[in-house]
Amino acid sequence: MCSHKKxxxxxxxxxxxxxxGRVTGWQLDIKLQCVDCKSFFLFKTDKVGVLFDQPxxxxxxxxxxIPLTAPSFGAN
Numbered sequence: 001m002c003s004h005k006k007x008x009x010x011x012x013x014x015x016x017x018x019x020x021g022r023v024t025g026w027q028l029d030i031k032l033q034c035v036d037c038k039s040f041f042l043f044k045t046d047k048v049g050v051l052f053d054q055p056x057x058x059x060x061x062x063x064x065x066i067p068l069t070a071p072s073f074g075a076n
Contacts (some may be wrong), residue, residue, distance in 0.1 A: 002036050004034045004036070004037070005036075007033065009030060010030065010032075011028060012028075013026055013068075014026065014029065016052070025052065025067060025068060026064065026069070027065055027067055027068065028066040028068055029063055029064070029065050029066075031064075036075040040062040041062075042061040042062060043057045043064045044062075045061070047070045048061075052067050053066070053067060
């Protein structure tokens, strides 16, 4: 059985756009994987899907999706 002592954080930033192609925000997607056994850690949340105003997990809970905004866009 693996002790999951070595981990690797995988991340990706995606631009979110409206129907006219204008950037409306960004989303940070993160996963944590065990280097030894290659299994992914699961995020403990009931929020699932792509939510534009709060973090949510993928359906399998292996990825956390965090909405972001740039300083020039304001805090909303």
